[in-house]
Amino acid sequence: MKKIIALLPFFCLLSIGNYIFAAELETDSRIVEVTVYPDSALIGRQAELKLNAGEYKVIFPNIIPDVDEDSLRVSASDGAQVKLFGAQVKKEFLEEPPSEKVKSLKEEIQKTEDQIRRAQDLKELISEEKDFLGSIRLFSGEQIPKDLVTKMPPAKELDETLKFLDLRLKENYGAVMDAEIQARELEKKLDVLNRELEQVSGANRKLKRSIIVDLELSQPESFSLKVSYLVRGASWQPLYDARANFEKAQVELVSHGIVRQATGEDWQDVGMSLSTAKPAIGGRMPYVEPWFLRPYQPPLEEERFDNQMVMKARVQTMAFDAAERKVPEVTKDEQRYASVAEKGIAVVYQLAKKASIKSDGAEHKLPVSTQILNAKFEYSTYPRALLSAYLGSRVTNAEKLQLLAGRVNIFLDGEFVGTSSIDNIAPQEEFDLYLGADENVKVKREQVKKKVDETLIAGIPSPNRRETFDYKLTVENYKSKKVLVKLFEAMPVSENDQIKIKIDKVSIEPKEKDWKDRKGVWLWEMELEPKAKKEITYTYTVEHPRQMQVEGL
Secondary structure (H helix, E strand, O other): HHHHHHHHHHHHHHHHHHHHEEEEEEEEEEEEEEEEEEOOEEEEEEEEEEEOEEEEEEEEEOOOEEEEEEEEEEEEOOOOOEEEEEEEEEEOOOOOOOOOHHHHHHHHHHHHHHHHHHHHHHHHHHHHHHHHHHHHHHHHHHHHHHHHHHHOOOHHHHHHHHHHHHHHHHHHHHHHHHHHHHHHHHHHHHHHHHHHHHHHHHHHHHHHEEEEEEEEOOOOEEEEEEEEEEEOEEEEEEEEEEEEEOOEEEEEEEEEEEEEEEEOOOEEEEEEEEEEEOOOOOOOOOOOOOOOOOOOOOOOOHHHHHHHHOOOOOOOOOOOOOOOOOOOOEEEEEEEEEEEEEOOOOOEEOOOOEEEOOOOOOOOOEEEEEEEEEEEOOOEOOOOOOOOOOEEEEEEEEOOOOOOOEEEEEEEEEEEEEEEEEEEEEEOOEEEEEEEEEEEEEEEEEEEEEEEEEEOOOEEEEEEEEEEEEEEEEEEEOOOEEEEEEEEEEEEOOOOOOOOOEOOOOOOOOOOHHHHHOOOOEEEEEEEEOEEEEEEEEEEEEEEEOOOOOOOO
């Protein structure tokens, strides 16, 4: 019995030793999937393993970006008989940064700087040539009149001189422009190279990171081991292209995700998702404090620090008002580049195709979805502010597609006409899509006549001053189809009993006065056939004390 008791500590130590001295295995891995958030990215890195039964410390080496250790997760492929005991990040300082990559980047930077210097020297040389040609022109202008006193130069000689100067100056101007463009492009390239060098040789690269996974197998297994972790230096935002086809009464709305990343490692041929979640923001609502009003007292120094930690948020929602009308439906011509899923409070777009994103901070435009929207186009114009007619339509979003707030590039009949924006749009939600100004619907506002009367009879000044204005509003349709135009005009409104306003001689009565309870805002709605024109005339009179200066008149 004593021998058995004596052997027990030995077996216990042997068992503990097997766990402590588990086999270390450094494995090759690659990034297979990335979920990009508005302010970060979740990296999924995978290794393929074939191991015998036993305990292992599997090492994922050369993790370049700074890892949020709280986000570290590990998993094995389905069906694998693997016990996972957890994962951790190991950090080691390097004595030297990776020399080959740094050397290559420095050589490329030096080459680009030399190219910039040559472009600048060329620009200076061209400028000197310009000064020389200018001196020839000045000399010719002074010398030729002097020669005319004694002799008339042949017309051919004068013509050849002027042609030579004109040709050389044009070539010079073009060369200056080419040199400036070349220098500008080289400066952009140099900036990208410097950023990449900073990523490779900076603090992130001097610190070597590895992820170590502890696991145990009860039998030989071939399986995939995946680690995921959150990193900074990545972001995305939505961008839309709206292509309006006036003839077909349709709008093609294409959704893109603009992805940028400078994490220090390239994402090559990875499955990509775009998420609206913000992991960096706490998931808990701020503490709701009572609001007390009291006499002001200057805060103490420690109170100032505490007040800096208080965060206030304000949420504002906006909605478009629209007249009652039949809303066009989405056609079946709809193509998805990504699947959309709601995960809790976030929306995730799973892109259909794999993507490759270099770690250079440059924008990468990835397609998300496209849909054809039936549209009933109408124009709105306020010529008192701007002589343009703005095309818009109320449309309905697709059944299973969430649109995020973002910028919209507007294309009208194939031509880029400007930018607009949309708010967050839910699936099947109706929304107003504004498509910019259309130069084929012309608008004019003219002051036809102005009359001032401030006398009574025989030159006796009147106590009041009366001013009468005649205006004409014109709308012309140069489109090939009939258009609906909403024309807004602000009529003067008095806020003083001494200022009297009279509006009369209105050629066409407006559809609505004081539109949406806005005093003096009149609305006309008119349909114009192709090549048609409509005019609205009106007169208003303002009467006020002669010595009073009226603001806004």
